[in-house]
Amino acid sequence: MTETVQATRRQQHITIVSETFPPEINGVANTLRHLCQGLMQRGHRVTVIRPRQQHESKGHFASAGEALFTSEHVVTGCPLPGYADLRFGLVRGSRLKKLWTADRPDAVYVATQGPLGVAATSAAQKLGIPVSSGFHTNFHTYSRYYGVGMLERLLCLYGRWFHNRTAITLVPTRRMLQKTGAMGIPATGLWSRGVDCHRFTPHKRDNALREAWGLHGNDRAVLYVGRLAPEKNLRMAVACFERIRGLHPQAKFVLVGDGPLRQQLAERHPDYIFCGTRRDNDLARHFASGDLLLFPSKTDTFGNVVLEAMASGLGVVAFDDAAAAEHIRHKENGMKAPLDQDEAYVDGALRLADQPTLLSRVRAQARLDALELCWSSQIEQFEQLVFNQTAQAGYHGINKQSVSLL
Structure with a gap:
C-alpha cells in the first residue's frame, strides 16, 4: 500500500x-x-x-x-x-x-x-x-x-x-x-x-397504500418526488402526466414532497395526490409503491431521487443531464431525453406507460444497476x-x- x-x-x-x-x-x-x-x-x-x-x-x-x-x-x-x-x-x-x-x-x-x-x-x-x-x-x-x-x-x-x-x-x-x-x-x-439499496427496495411495495391512492390491479402510479418549487420544472411533469392520463384514465399522479408550489398545484389539480414530506422507510415505501418516476428538472447538479427510484425498481423518465446522464441508459434501465426536447421526454413516459413488457424490463434492470452504486x-x-x-x-x-x- x-x-x-x-x-x-x-x-x-x-x-x-x-x-x-x-x-x-x-x-x-x-x-x-x-x-x-x-x-x-x-x-x-x-x-x-x-x-x-x-x-x-x-x-x-x-x-x-x-x-x-x-x-x-x-x-x-x-x-x-x-x-x-x-x-x-x-x-x-x-x-x-x-x-x-x-x-x-x-x-x-x-x-x-x-x-x-x-x-x-x-x-x-x-x-x-x-x-x-x-x-x-x-x-x-x-x-x-x-x-x-x-x-x-x-x-x-x-x-x-x-x-x-x-x-x-x-x-x-x-x-x-x-x-x-x-x-x-x-x-x-x-x-x-x-444509494442505500437496503432502504430503497421493491420489497417495500405496499398494496394497501396503492389502494389508498385509488389504484387497482395494473393501474399506473406516476410519482414525482422532490421539492415542489419552480426550478424543478413541475409544469413539464404536469403536462406529461396529463398526456399519460389521456391514454390511461385510471392512472394517478402522486407527488411526494413539499414547497412553495404545493398550494397552487393542489388548487388547480384537486385530483392529484399530495403526500407531503416523507422520511426514511416511509419514503422508501412510497417509492416502491409507484410504477414510474417523472424527474423533469433541468437545473439539478445530480438528483439523488433518480438513484432512489432505480433502487426501488421504478421506471425513471428524466432529461439527459445530472444523475440520468451518468446512470440512465435509454430504453434499458430508464428513459431519457435531450434537454431541449420536451416532446421526447413525454414520448418516453408514454412508452413506459403503454408497454408493460418494456416497463417491466426497465424496472428490473434499474434495480440491478442500482445495486452497484454503493x-x-x-x-x-x-x-x-x-x-x-x-x-x-x-x-x-x-x-x-x-x-x-x-
Whole structure:
C-alpha cells in the first residue's frame, strides 16, 4: 500500500460546513448525512458547523439512532429568500479561528456557497488549514425561475470567485466538470453519489397504500418526488402526466414532497395526490409503491431521487443531464431525453406507460444497476480527493487541475 493511500486510512479530523443539514430534506442534506456516517464508519472524526434550523430544539440530530457527527457548532440562522424553510448561516470569522486554533481540523469541506461558507473559507485560509468545496446546487440557474434572471451572470461570477478560493471543488457528474470548467473553475474533482439499496427496495411495495391512492390491479402510479418549487420544472411533469392520463384514465399522479408550489398545484389539480414530506422507510415505501418516476428538472447538479427510484425498481423518465446522464441508459434501465426536447421526454413516459413488457424490463434492470452504486466507494473517493488532493493542490489553489479518481 502506498504512503498516499495509507495517509487516508489514518484517522483524520474533518470539519463539514453547510447551510443545510439533516433533518432538513433535500439533496444536499441527504448527501451530507451519508458522507458524515461513512467517514465516521471509516474511523474519522467529523465536526459539523451549520445554522440553527427553523423550529429546532437544542441537541444533536441523528438518523436511525446513529450519530451523524462527533461534535457540532450551531451558528445564527436566517431565512433564505424564496426558501423560507431553509436557512443561511451568519458567523464571525474570529469565532471560527478561535474554534479551530483550539481544535484544529486536518481539513475543512465547505458544502454551500453562502455567508457561512465564505466565513469558513477565509478562516481556514488564514490558519493554513486545507479547504475544499462542493458544487451541490446550481443557484445561478435558479434565478431565472424566480423572476431575477438578470442576476444569473452575477451569481455565476460569485460562484467562480467562491470556489476558486478553495483548493478543489467537488462536483457529482462529468457534465458538471464541463460546466464548472466553463464557469472558470478549473480545480475540480469528480465525486459522485451512492444509494442505500437496503432502504430503497421493491420489497417495500405496499398494496394497501396503492389502494389508498385509488389504484387497482395494473393501474399506473406516476410519482414525482422532490421539492415542489419552480426550478424543478413541475409544469413539464404536469403536462406529461396529463398526456399519460389521456391514454390511461385510471392512472394517478402522486407527488411526494413539499414547497412553495404545493398550494397552487393542489388548487388547480384537486385530483392529484399530495403526500407531503416523507422520511426514511416511509419514503422508501412510497417509492416502491409507484410504477414510474417523472424527474423533469433541468437545473439539478445530480438528483439523488433518480438513484432512489432505480433502487426501488421504478421506471425513471428524466432529461439527459445530472444523475440520468451518468446512470440512465435509454430504453434499458430508464428513459431519457435531450434537454431541449420536451416532446421526447413525454414520448418516453408514454412508452413506459403503454408497454408493460418494456416497463417491466426497465424496472428490473434499474434495480440491478442500482445495486452497484454503493455509498462506501463514494466515501473512499471523497477521502482521496479531500485528504490527498487538497494537500497537493495547496489551499490557495496552486497548480489547479481537474481531477477524477473513478
